Amino acid sequence: MTTSSTRGPASQPARATTKTLSDGAKRTTLPSGLRIVTEAIPTTRSASLGVWVGIGSRDETPGMSGASHFLEHLLFKGTHKRTALQISSEIEAVGGETNAFTTKEYTCYYARVLDADLPLAVDVLVDAVADSIMEPADVETERGVILEEIAMHEDEPGDEVHDIFTEAIFGDHPLGRLISGTEESITPMTRNQIHGFYRRRYKAPQIVIAAAGNLDHATVVRLVRKALAGTALDSAPADPAPPRSGSKRVPTQKPHVVVRNRDTEQGHLVLGGVGIGRRDERRFAIGVLNNILGGGMSSRLFQEIREKRGLAYSVYSYASQYADAGLFGVYAGSAPGKSDEVLDLVxxxxxxxxxxxxxADELARGKGMVKGSYVLGLEDTGSRMSRLAKSELLYGELMGVDDLLARVDAVTLDEVNEAATELLTPPMSLAVVGPFDENAFGAHR
Known part of the structure; x- marks a missing residue:
């Protein structure tokens, strides 16, 4: 229920609005356009808090590739109120934990604490995101850390193959680039460039602050407003940014094979192609399809390749969805001498x-897996908090748990089979990492 309006008469200041959402969650929109979404779970003794910014690696120019991830590191390095040590020690002193992650379309800074310590978490986390000073010495320190992180990632072929596959699908489009950036983009990036990106992109309308646990919504709103006071995010009235648009078609590459030679004990491969965007109504059918194909130990791929033949320890399918694009792939890791056989079986x-x-039996099992994994995934305050923030930031609405389960139940056999024909029939791209010659998979082109 709306308790006040965002815009009063011209002589009156803009006011916040509060609305009750699905499943008892509440959202307050501040005059600045920043949103605060909470879910009260009185049976817990903890609370999870997240500051979600609708900016990710796809919002970077080629020369600034990795800037969002660089920021993720730097915002914990100190503010006008706290040093880096104080940011971490204040949360750890009460047994809490804090961290962050960057994706292609958003960045999240989060903390989990005892319910009584939520005021502290709000003050520390909002301060870190809203008021970073970004000292030049800290930029250089974190530059070295990030370059080591990039090098470490290249030593993880099971992760690297997914990046190669994504690039094979999207090419030079920002969705095809590494979230971390590359050594070539990170090394010359200056403090002023990063700080400029920070101030241009981290605006109140792009931010959702979400909290779940033993809390009171009005209290959380007061705490956030107090923490924001006097910062750059305590800004002039504005409307919240809408969910990222999916109106433009993202260009994709023609199906092809990419082989990255590495001296590894296993051959890692991903085979797949273009998928769908996150708002596509077919996403429920594809979720069911994914579980039937490669979503668990009873899936077709796991049974055929691991259980019956013992050719791979890890084999699964997955779907990644963005605002206006997506991909669908199958991963398998096996002894290099068995990679051809595994690929043929896939x-x-x-x-x-x-x-x-x-x-029909597979359909029922696939639906059960989707519903079970979703509901069981909401058993802690962190996942509840993430659900709130993603719903607000990515969809602009919160679908109730019962509504979502009903959408999965409504998936028909025809819808799953149509999705299978559309996704699995076209020519596909193949990414391979392992001790192979670049022409080793020429027959699979």
Whole structure:
């Protein structure tokens, strides 16, 4: 229920609005456009808080590739009120934890504490995100840390192959670039460039502050407003930024093979192609399809490749969805000498599913897996907090748990089979990391 309006008469200052959402969650929109979303869970003794910024690696120019991730590191390095040590020690002193992560479309800074310590978490986290001073010495320190992180990532072929696959699909488009940036982009990036990106992009309308746990919504709003006072995010009235638009088609590459030679004990491969955007109504059918194909130990790929033949320890399918694009892939890691056989089996299974479809029993099991994983994933305050923030930031609305489960239940056999035909029939790209010659998979082109 709305308790006040965002815009009063011209002579009166703008006011905040509060609305009750699905499942008892509440959202307050401040005059600046910043949103505060909470869910009260009285049975817990903890609270999770997140400051979510609708800016990620796809918002960077080629020369600033990695800037969002660089910021993720720097915002914990000190403000006008706190040093880096104080930011971490104040939360750890009460047994809490804080961290952050960057994606292609948003960045999250979060903390988990005892319910009584939520005021402290709000003050520390909002201070860090809103008022970073970004000392030049800290920029240089974190530059070295990030370059080590990039090098470490290259030593993890099971992770690297997914980045290669994503680039094979999206090419030079920002969705195809590494979230971390590269050595070539991070090394010359200056403090002024990063600070400018920070102040241009980290605006109140782009930010959602979410909290879940044993809390009171009005109290959280007061705490946030107090922490924001006098910072750059305590800004002039504005409307919240809408969810990222999906109106433009993201260009993709023609299907091709990319082989990255590495002296590894396993061959790592990802086979797949273009998927769908996150607001596409087919996402529920594809979620069910994904579980049937490679979402668990009872999935087709796991049974055929690991259980029956013992050719791979890890094999699974997955779907990644963005505002206006997506991808669908199958990963497998096996002994290099078995990679060809594994790849052939994956292709056979994809073709069989695309041509013959899935059974009614598989449909029921796939729906059960989707529903179970979703509900079981909401058993802690951190996942509840993430659900609130993603719903607000990415969709502009919070779908109730019962509504979401009903959408999964409504998926039909025809919808899953149509999704299988569309996703699994076209020519696909292949990314491989392992001790292979670049032409080793020429037959799979």
């Amino acid at each position: 292709r056979v299974e994809l073709e069989r599913m695309a041509v013959k479809g899935v059974s």
